[in-house]
Amino acid sequence: MHVHCEEGEVAESWLVAAAACLTASCVIDGGMLLRALQLLRKDEALSRLLHDVSVHTSSGGSMYEELPSLTLQEQEEKPRSNLQKLVERARPEFMWLAAGCLALFIRLPFSLALPHFVSETIGALIDKDSDAVRSNITSFIIAAVIDSLLDFWCVFLFGYTQQRLVRSLRIDLFRNLLLQDTSFFDASSSGEISSRLTSDCAEMANDLTWVFRFTIEALVRIGGIAGYMFFRSWRLASLACSIIPIVAVVNRFYSAWMSKNAQMVQEALAEANGVAQEVLSSMRTVFSFANEPRELRRYEKAVQKHFVLNVRQTAISGLYYMGVCTFLMSCCVQSSLLIYGSLLVFNGELEATTLLSFMLYQGQLQEYFSNLLNSFTNLIKSAGAGAKVFELLGRRPRIKRSGLIKLTEVRGKVTLEHVSFCYPSRESLPPALDDVSFQVSPGNIAAIVGPSGAGKSTIFHLLEHLYEPSSGRVCLDDVEVSELEHGWLHRMLALVGQEPVLFSGSIESNILYGYYHRLLEDGGESGEGLQEKKQRIAIARAVIQDPKVLLLDEATSALDSESEALVQEALEHVMERRTVLVIAHRLSTVSRADVILLLNKGRIVEQGTHQELLARPLPPDGGLSYRTLLNRQAKALSDPDALE
Incomplete structure (x- = not known):
C-alpha cells in the first residue's frame, strides 16, 4: 500500500514514538524517584549510624566529639544488608541523583524514538514514499542530535555523583579509623587496614560507577522500550517480557553466591597486602636472615588464594552471562519474536514495520538488560x-575521646591510684599492671626501671590515654586523663620513645608536627634520609610544644656516647620546671631522679631515691631489687664502681 506523508502523519509518527516513551518514562522515572526518595530519606537512625563519624570541623565541631550511643530503636534497625547500606550511602547526594534522573527523563523520548524512525523510514522506502522517507530521516537526525547533547549531562551528573560518593566514603572511613582506640590497631595489621582504605574503597568506587551511571539509565530505558512495545503490540511485548521471571530466579541465586565470593576475594587481597607491607617494612631483617625465598613463597601463597577466587568468580560469571544474556535473551527471545511475529504478519494482525521496530527495540532491550545485569553484578x-x-x-x-576539661593552670602532678590493666589483645596473659600506685610531684623527676616486660611503657600508654585501666585512676593534677580534652592533654604531655616515627617531609616539618598549620611540603617517605637524626628530631618535636609533663622512654638509646652526652646536657636544661618520667635500662642515667620506681611483673617492687634504695638490704629470697639490677649491670660492664 502506498503511503502518502502529510504533515499530520509526521506529527502522528512523532506522537506514536514519544507518547509511549513519555508515558512509560513518566511511570518509571516517577516511580524510581519516589522509591529513591523513600529509600534515601527513611531510616534516619541507620543513616546516623553510618555517618555519625562524619563530624565536620567546618561547623565548629571536633572530630573527637563523643559518638552518640545507640537507642533501642536504632539497635533494632542496625541489622541491614550491605546492599542496603551501600544504597544508603547515596542519601546525601539525593539532589544530584535526582538531577541525573531528570536528564534521563528529558533524553529518553529522543533516544528511544530512533528505532521507530528507522522502521518507519524502511517502511516508506518499501512503499516508495519519498516525502515520508525525507520526513522520518529529518526527525531521526533531530532526535539523534538532541539525544547526543543530553548524553553529556547524563554522563557528567552520574559521574560527578559517583566521585562525591567515593570521596565521602574514603574520608568517612579514614576519619573513623583515626577515632579508633589503640587496641583496635593492636589486633589489626596495618596492611589489612590499608587494603580496606585503598583496594576495597577502589572496588566499591568502580562498582558504584556502574550502579549510578547504568542501573538507573537501564531501568528507565527498559521501561520506556517496554511501554513502546505494549503500545504497538501487547502480544509481542508480553512474549518479550516472559523471560523476566526466569531471569529473576537465576539472579537470586547468582547474587547470593557473588556477594559471598566477593567478600572472600577482598579478604584474600587484604591478606596479600598485609604480607607485602609487613615484609617491605622489615627488609633489613629479611635480608639479614637471607629469608627472601621464604617471604616470596608466603606472598605467592596469599596471591594464589586471591587468584583462585577471582578465576572461580570469572567462570561463574561467564556461565551466568552465557545462559542469561546470550542464550535466553539473544537466542530464545529473539527467535520467539520472529516466529510469533511472522505468524501475526501472515494472518494480517500485525504490520511488517511494527515487527521490524520490535526487532530493533529488542536489540536495545538486550543491550540495556546486559547493562542492568552488569550493574546488578557489580552492585552485589x-x-x-x-x-x-x-x-x-x-x-x-x-575508648571515647569525650573529655572536655581544660585546666586553666597546670602544675604537672602525675598520680596512679591502684591501677590494674591488661592489654585487650592479650587478655589470656597476666596483667601488664597489677595494683600500681605512685605519685610524682610537680617539677620532680621519676625514673621507672625494671626488666623487659615489667610494665614500664604501659604506664606511659595509660598516661597518654591510649588505653583505659581495668581498675583504678590515672590522673594529671588530680583529674583523670579520660576527662581531659584530647588535644589539650597531648599538648601538656610529650613523649620521646625508643623508636620515634618521622613523617615524610623536612626536618623542620617533623619538629613542627604539633603545629600542623606550619608544615612544609612533603619531601620523602617515612622520614628517609633522617634516620641518624631521628632521636634528636623527636626530642626537639616534643620540647617545642612546651609540655608540663615530659615522658622519656630510653630517649638517648639510639645515640653514641658523644651524642648522648650532648643530648643529655640539652635534656637537663629542658627538664627544668617540668615533671619528667624517665624509662631507662641504663640505671646510671636515673641516679639523679627524685624518685625511682622498680617494676617487676606489673607491680612496684621498690620505690625511693637512689641512695634510699642502695641502703636497703638485698632480698633474702634472691628476688629482684634495685641493688640486684645495679649489680647485674656492673658485672656486665665490668665496672666495680657502679655501686658508688
Whole structure:
C-alpha cells in the first residue's frame, strides 16, 4: 500500500514514538524517584549510624566529639544488608541523583524514538514514499542530535555523583579509623587496614560507577522500550517480557553466591597486602636472615588464594552471562519474536514495520538488560567487597575521646591510684599492671626501671590515654586523663620513645608536627634520609610544644656516647620546671631522679631515691631489687664502681 506523508502523519509518527516513551518514562522515572526518595530519606537512625563519624570541623565541631550511643530503636534497625547500606550511602547526594534522573527523563523520548524512525523510514522506502522517507530521516537526525547533547549531562551528573560518593566514603572511613582506640590497631595489621582504605574503597568506587551511571539509565530505558512495545503490540511485548521471571530466579541465586565470593576475594587481597607491607617494612631483617625465598613463597601463597577466587568468580560469571544474556535473551527471545511475529504478519494482525521496530527495540532491550545485569553484578560485588568497610564505618571505639576539661593552670602532678590493666589483645596473659600506685610531684623527676616486660611503657600508654585501666585512676593534677580534652592533654604531655616515627617531609616539618598549620611540603617517605637524626628530631618535636609533663622512654638509646652526652646536657636544661618520667635500662642515667620506681611483673617492687634504695638490704629470697639490677649491670660492664 502506498503511503502518502502529510504533515499530520509526521506529527502522528512523532506522537506514536514519544507518547509511549513519555508515558512509560513518566511511570518509571516517577516511580524510581519516589522509591529513591523513600529509600534515601527513611531510616534516619541507620543513616546516623553510618555517618555519625562524619563530624565536620567546618561547623565548629571536633572530630573527637563523643559518638552518640545507640537507642533501642536504632539497635533494632542496625541489622541491614550491605546492599542496603551501600544504597544508603547515596542519601546525601539525593539532589544530584535526582538531577541525573531528570536528564534521563528529558533524553529518553529522543533516544528511544530512533528505532521507530528507522522502521518507519524502511517502511516508506518499501512503499516508495519519498516525502515520508525525507520526513522520518529529518526527525531521526533531530532526535539523534538532541539525544547526543543530553548524553553529556547524563554522563557528567552520574559521574560527578559517583566521585562525591567515593570521596565521602574514603574520608568517612579514614576519619573513623583515626577515632579508633589503640587496641583496635593492636589486633589489626596495618596492611589489612590499608587494603580496606585503598583496594576495597577502589572496588566499591568502580562498582558504584556502574550502579549510578547504568542501573538507573537501564531501568528507565527498559521501561520506556517496554511501554513502546505494549503500545504497538501487547502480544509481542508480553512474549518479550516472559523471560523476566526466569531471569529473576537465576539472579537470586547468582547474587547470593557473588556477594559471598566477593567478600572472600577482598579478604584474600587484604591478606596479600598485609604480607607485602609487613615484609617491605622489615627488609633489613629479611635480608639479614637471607629469608627472601621464604617471604616470596608466603606472598605467592596469599596471591594464589586471591587468584583462585577471582578465576572461580570469572567462570561463574561467564556461565551466568552465557545462559542469561546470550542464550535466553539473544537466542530464545529473539527467535520467539520472529516466529510469533511472522505468524501475526501472515494472518494480517500485525504490520511488517511494527515487527521490524520490535526487532530493533529488542536489540536495545538486550543491550540495556546486559547493562542492568552488569550493574546488578557489580552492585552485589560492591556490597560484598564493602562488608569490611561498613564494619569499620560502624565500629565504635572502646575508648571515647569525650573529655572536655581544660585546666586553666597546670602544675604537672602525675598520680596512679591502684591501677590494674591488661592489654585487650592479650587478655589470656597476666596483667601488664597489677595494683600500681605512685605519685610524682610537680617539677620532680621519676625514673621507672625494671626488666623487659615489667610494665614500664604501659604506664606511659595509660598516661597518654591510649588505653583505659581495668581498675583504678590515672590522673594529671588530680583529674583523670579520660576527662581531659584530647588535644589539650597531648599538648601538656610529650613523649620521646625508643623508636620515634618521622613523617615524610623536612626536618623542620617533623619538629613542627604539633603545629600542623606550619608544615612544609612533603619531601620523602617515612622520614628517609633522617634516620641518624631521628632521636634528636623527636626530642626537639616534643620540647617545642612546651609540655608540663615530659615522658622519656630510653630517649638517648639510639645515640653514641658523644651524642648522648650532648643530648643529655640539652635534656637537663629542658627538664627544668617540668615533671619528667624517665624509662631507662641504663640505671646510671636515673641516679639523679627524685624518685625511682622498680617494676617487676606489673607491680612496684621498690620505690625511693637512689641512695634510699642502695641502703636497703638485698632480698633474702634472691628476688629482684634495685641493688640486684645495679649489680647485674656492673658485672656486665665490668665496672666495680657502679655501686658508688
